[in-house]
Amino acid sequence: MLSRVQVLLISPLKQSVTKSLISLNFSTSEGLSACFRIALLQLQVGLDKAQNLANAVKEIHKAKEKGAELVALPEFFNAPYGTQYFKDYAEEIPCGPSSAAIKCAALEAGVWVVAGTMPECQRDKLYNTCTVWDSKGNLVCVHRKLHLFDIDIPGGIKFKESDVLTAGDGITSFCFKGVKIGLGVCYDLRFFEMAQLMSKDGCSMLLYPGAFNLTTGPLHWELLARARANDLQLWVALVSPARDVKAKYVAWGHSLVVNPWGKVMQKLDERPGTIIMDIDTKVVEQVRTQIPIRKQRRTDVYDTIYTTKKN
Numbered sequence: 001m002l003s004r005v006q007v008l009l010i011s012p013l014k015q016s017v018t019k020s021l022i023s024l025n026f027s028t029s030e031g032l033s034a035c036f037r038i039a040l041l042q043l044q045v046g047l048d049k050a051q052n053l054a055n056a057v058k059e060i061h062k063a064k065e066k067g068a069e070l071v072a073l074p075e076f077f078n079a080p081y082g083t084q085y086f087k088d089y090a091e092e093i094p095c096g097p098s099s100a101a102i103k104c105a106a107l108e109a110g111v112w113v114v115a116g117t118m119p120e121c122q123r124d125k126l127y128n129t130c131t132v133w134d135s136k137g138n139l140v141c142v143h144r145k146l147h148l149f150d151i152d153i154p155g156g157i158k159f160k161e162s163d164v165l166t167a168g169d170g171i172t173s174f175c176f177k178g179v180k181i182g183l184g185v186c187y188d189l190r191f192f193e194m195a196q197l198m199s200k201d202g203c204s205m206l207l208y209p210g211a212f213n214l215t216t217g218p219l220h221w222e223l224l225a226r227a228r229a230n231d232l233q234l235w236v237a238l239v240s241p242a243r244d245v246k247a248k249y250v251a252w253g254h255s256l257v258v259n260p261w262g263k264v265m266q267k268l269d270e271r272p273g274t275i276i277m278d279i280d281t282k283v284v285e286q287v288r289t290q291i292p293i294r295k296q297r298r299t300d301v302y303d304t305i306y307t308t309k310k311n
């Protein structure tokens, strides 16, 4: 719902301070509504790190030509996915070659980049880490995957990231053009409480670089994206690498954008490709006004809260 808010303006140009009151349209929950163009790059990723980086940089520039202002890359855009690879491909952030390539691409193209994830080493630990770069090439924030992907589905898939990786310990969001965007990495998508906290913090969009597989991908990828979008009434974007059937871990692909009504707005198949989508936070306001569940929660009966620090 929109409400009229009065803002006190103090002009620095006049000797005697001039005060004037103006009215602005503010949304009750998220601030001024805003619109921006996002690109999701479903990249082909292989064993050759230099080639992966060159491809990411080329596609960032192509996305800029299509008017993208914020460009998102997939989980492990610079390395194949698999516990056997993490150590060899890991870099310190922000001083490794992958950070350097993305910093430079963001600056040269003049776009913000959510650099999917890369294996990060710090001291003796490895993390699955998402970095965000602004259009001047500054590192805006870092999110280390909070929930490690440890599952065992007999006849389907067994994976144990925790054999090699350490989990992050915080929840991360950043502000782009006045829109707060929450970050998660792949398995993080399964954890509703994390998403709910980002929503409570004022996020209008959640962005997850991810790489589901051929067992859980068809079952849960789109379902989870739509569930998060519908429950929290915000935009959700998932960015996967393209499928490589010869890889040890075969990614599901199907990068997508879901709107705050829970509707899939754009979706790729398993091949390399790009989604270009205009994100309008007015839709967030609409659905939250028309189905006002955010105001109807029984926080006298239940709640979701932080138990530790925020990033």
Ligand SMILES: O=C(O)CCC(=O)C(=O)O
Pocket: 075, 148, 149, 185, 186, 187, 188, 190, 210, 211, 212, 213, 216, 217, 220
């Ligand atoms: O949750 C899943 O089914 C897949 C998760 C995954 O592939 C990951 O966290 O990297």
